[in-house]
Amino acid sequence: SQQGEEDPQALSIQEGENATMNCSYKTSINNLQWYRQNSGRGLVHLILIRSNEREKHSGRLRVTLDTSKKSSSLLITASRAADTASYFCATAAVGSAGNKLTFGGGTRVLVKP
């Protein structure tokens, strides 16, 4: 079963708007990570937030983490057509050997010019 579940499964917005997607998970985590995947390509790491952090920023990305609710959100501000991609959350569970990540099902984002 998947550790992370993402919501919504798909999102369509206009260029310049903000995009928000959410991730829920089930177990205690060391960190939560977000990845982007362009069609037909490998995943690219976007941001990592540790379990003792509540918010993190990187450029136009803002990630929040609420460990009491076992949830995270990714906000992309002022979206661009180039942000069209699938976005995945991934969790590294406490006590998990080998830095293993468990991925959610992803959110497909379409940014219309």
Place this chain on the structure above:
Amino acid sequence: DAGITQSPRHKVTETGTPVTLRCHQTENHRYMYWYRQDPGHGLRLIHYSYGVKDTDKGEVSDGYSVSRSKTEDFLLTLESATSSQTSVYFCAISESRDRGNTEAFFGQGTRLTVV
């Protein structure tokens, strides 16, 4: 891109044949992983390695075996391919540092079709 090369990038094979996918890294990272990606399932871990000759099973390991004889190479073998193993396979690597708070770097994927 991190120095990860997957080969082949595309393969069509027949049911019942053995298939080996190769992942090669030039980053000297300790950990290597094989994931499969299927519609509606995100990425699921097949096997991973935490050092030369040290491997362990992931979530969906049945029907797959792996080997790591050198730091830079991680092989995934489908002993007898089945149609349910049609998928896109991704190799990933990560470092051993910072108490596990490290990102993974992914290869470009191998699209495998079993007919």
